[in-house]
Amino acid sequence: MxxxxxxxxxxxxxxxxxxxxxxxxxxxxxxxxxxxxxxxxxxxxxxxxxxxxxxxxxxxxxxxxxxxxxxxxxxxxxxxxxxxxxxxxxxxxxxxxxxxxxxxxxxxxxxxxxxxxxxxxxxxxxxxxxxxxxxxxxxxxxxxxxxxxxxxxLDGGDPVLRSGALPGDTVALAGTVGRAAAGLALLESSVPVQSLGPAQRALMDTQCRPHPPLAAGPLARHAGATSMMDISDGLVRDGGRLAEASGQVLNLDPQALKALAVPLLPAAELLGAEPLAWVLGGGEDHGLLATFPAALRLPHGFTAIGSVEAPSPTDSTGVTIAGRPADTVGWDHFAD
Missing domain, CATH: 3.30.1330.10 (PurM-like, N-terminal domain)
Structure with missing residues (x-):
């Protein structure tokens, strides 16, 4: 009917x-x-x-x-x-x-x-x-x-905005990044869904039914997060928005990024893709990007992935990886 x-x-x-x-x-x-x-x-x-x-x-x-x-x-x-x-x-x-x-x-x-x-x-x-x-x-x-x-x-508390990151803060992630993008690549591929293994199917499921870490937001606020935002359009694109709003640079740790790419290997090896590109540019996992004072112990569920730095007089705000500009574009509803 x-x-x-x-x-x-x-x-x-x-x-x-x-x-x-x-x-x-x-x-x-x-x-x-x-x-x-x-x-x-x-x-x-x-x-x-x-x-x-x-x-x-x-x-x-x-x-x-x-x-x-x-x-x-x-x-x-x-x-x-x-x-x-x-x-x-x-x-x-x-x-x-x-x-x-x-x-x-x-x-x-x-x-x-x-x-x-x-x-x-x-x-x-x-x-x-x-x-x-x-x-x-x-x-x-x-x-x-x-x-x-x-x-x-807000249950009586103050909101955590994108604009509060300070030099010296730790950049941290709750949830996942890149998995929904890997799942999208599998959905768009010519590899029949019936032939996918459990790890590949799990990546596809992240695209279709994402699991944002809902407990992490209020937890980060109570812990003293200086800034925070949802990652829906990619780590670099959304990180750049947070950096611009705060007037700072988010410098990401390449080793932490490589660790985030490991769960994506089942799809990357099947499709001949670069998993780090999904980590940096893929959205829709709806992970949580936050910054915390360096002396603060990160709340449960958060992993350090970089640090906040003040931009030099000749550089603009944005995202860098080991000090070098990250050029991944990420998702744009109108340009893509």
Missing amino acids: TVSRLSESELLGRIFPRLNRGPDTNAAVLLGPGDDAAIVAAPDGRTVISIDTQVQDQDFRLEWNNGYRTSGYDVGWKAAAQNLSDINAMGARATSLVVSLTMTPATPVAWVEDFADGLTAGLQGLGAGDCAVAGGDLGRGRELAVSVAILGT
């Missing part, structure tokens, strides 16, 4: 029971789905808000070159992951979200139900089970598109 066979109310009737246990399970949602707008509480007095979009054939394909078929569950999980990661990068905790889903008339109802299941599973599986779906919108279009706006709270 396709969505064209159901009314909007009938389709919502299939979606709502799959999303969450109802507004009573989350004190932040005072009024959930059913009215023209949701009502959410802001006990901290401040609201952290972000929005992200996935569009068919731009951010995912229904069928990849290697034969893998993207499920609604994949898209729902990723919608949860990428938005939760943005809240995490501020040192905040997600409390509620609203979802806009645009579908073609031929979209199977089962795909939409699967999407709702994946969204809920992502919230719960990533450790944000108290983040409720407060409402959303369904629309008709020429392609599938999902937008999620997410709200969070």
Whole structure:
């Protein structure tokens, strides 16, 4: 059955029971789905808000070159992951979200139900089970598109911005980098998905269902992180944004980068690729990049990968590797 066979109310009737246990399970949602707008509480007095979009054939394909078929569950999980990661990068905790889903008339109802299941599973599986779906919108279009706006709270603390890195700070990473990029290369390759081994399949799964380290954001804030951001467009590109915002240089350790490339070897050897390029330029793992005072012991889950240095009078801010400029571009939604 396709969505064209159901009314909007009938389709919502299939979606709502799959999303969450109802507004009573989350004190932040005072009024959930059913009215023209949701009502959410802001006990901290401040609201952290972000929005992200996935569009068919731009951010995912229904069928990849290697034969893998993207499920609604994949898209729902990723919608949860990428938005939760943005809240995490501020040192905040997600409390509620609203979802806009645009579908073609031929979209199977089962795909939409699967999407709702994946969204809920992502919230719960990533450790944000108290983040409720407060409402959303369904629309008709020429392609599938999902937008999620997410709200969070700082629980009385201060946000960690991109602009606070200081010379002498340690540059640290929580989560992974490069794995989603390796997974994307496998999806786009001609190697049949059925022939992939467990390690290669795990890399592909990171692209389809990323696991941002949600506990790391608030932990880093409490530990005294001076700056922080989500890595969605690549270590060098996003690191460059943090460096520019802080007016500093992030100098990365080549040995630490090589260690990050080791888990990518199963895909690199199969495809004849350079794994370090994925480490530096690959996004969508949604790892967490942060800086900490050098004397501070890094919080659990963070690994040192470099240091913050003041730019010389003749150099600009940015990312270097062992003191040399890193020229990896990373992901750009409009240039790529």
